[in-house]
Amino acid sequence: xxxxxxxxxxxxxxxxxxxxxxxxxxxxxxxxxxxxAKRAQLHxxxxxxxxAPDEALPPSNAVVFAIKPQQFRTVAEGIxxxxxxxxxxxxxxxxxxxxxxxxxxxxxxIIRVMPNTPALVxxxxxxxxxxxxxxxxxxxxxTRLLESTGEIVWVDDEGDLDGVTAISGSGPAYVxxxxxxxQAAARAQGFDTDTARRLAYQTFAGAVKLxxxxxxxAATLRQKVTSKGGTTExxxxxxxxxQVRSTIIAAASAAAARSxxxxxxxxxxxxxxx
Ligand SMILES: NC(=O)C1=CN([C@@H]2O[C@H](COP(=O)(O)OP(=O)(O)OC[C@H]3O[C@@H](n4cnc5c(N)ncnc54)[C@H](OP(=O)(O)O)[C@@H]3O)[C@@H](O)[C@H]2O)C=CC1
Ligand SMILES: O=C(O)[C@@H]1CCC=N1
Numbered sequence: 001x002x003x004x005x006x007x008x009x010x011x012x013x014x015x016x017x018x019x020x021x022x023x024x025x026x027x028x029x030x031x032x033x034x035x036x037a038k039r040a041q042l043h044x045x046x047x048x049x050x051x052a053p054d055e056a057l058p059p060s061n062a063v064v065f066a067i068k069p070q071q072f073r074t075v076a077e078g079i080x081x082x083x084x085x086x087x088x089x090x091x092x093x094x095x096x097x098x099x100x101x102x103x104x105x106x107x108x109x110i111i112r113v114m115p116n117t118p119a120l121v122x123x124x125x126x127x128x129x130x131x132x133x134x135x136x137x138x139x140x141x142x143t144r145l146l147e148s149t150g151e152i153v154w155v156d157d158e159g160d161l162d163g164v165t166a167i168s169g170s171g172p173a174y175v176x177x178x179x180x181x182x183q184a185a186a187r188a189q190g191f192d193t194d195t196a197r198r199l200a201y202q203t204f205a206g207a208v209k210l211x212x213x214x215x216x217x218a219a220t221l222r223q224k225v226t227s228k229g230g231t232t233e234x235x236x237x238x239x240x241x242x243q244v245r246s247t248i249i250a251a252a253s254a255a256a257a258r259s260x261x262x263x264x265x266x267x268x269x270x271x272x273x274x
Pocket of ligand 1: 071075091093170
């Protein structure tokens, strides 16, 4: 088995970390990455082999495109002659299978995946869509790869990946934003940085663990914290009055729209797309 990643940046590193922790051998993974320091780091951390983009691709069962959407077309067109019969997996936001297939010279076995960075600690969740020409074996290979990084949700409609991107792909950033904000709130209450961090992080970790283990939904768990006439009620009222809930929904909607826009802008045919 060999999986080759094209691009060794943030998301590829998270996936590779999860895969190696869950039993993939470093020798089964190859990374193509222009930055020599990133190549050396990936080799040191995970035992994977790595090469520069101008070197030949090793024969691979799957090639995972983990480059920025804006880099996709140029990189794909350069790699196309070396693909062989490797399954194509793309994690790029927005870029749709029809464009990927075109840029790769007519390849039709394509699986699009929207992972997230908790993959590094095997706590990710990936949305996945298999183009119609992909075989059961292709889906099984993608499943094996993705299961090592966390959960998988398969979608039948490629367009649903825009929504997955908005929720779980970008979602860790929203959560980190809330964590940063709670930590800043703790600092504003006079706690030192370390204490502020502990109070904020453990509150998140504990709330998530409770929600995952409880039969109650999040709204009920929230109500159980909120004593009538108490402190939480005052805080939740402030959040509601500032429309934080609708702002979160609007933010995710903006992310989904950007995912679709990336596909429309960058996936146009012929030379319009450059
Ligand atoms: N970060 C995330 O949380 C998530 C990202 N994604 C998707 O993953 C993809 C990568 O994102 P991310 O990891 O954050 O981005 P990064 O910029 O961290 O990684 C992309 C890497 O690809 C490298 N690269 C550029 N040209 C080539 C080439 N010709 N051959 C091989 N590698 C090349 C880049 O180098 P250089 O910087 O020098 O250009 C960079 O190191 C994107 O398409 C994104 O939409 C999907 C889900 C979540
Ligand atoms: O911000 C981005 O475009 C990528 C896709 C999802 C998370 N990061």
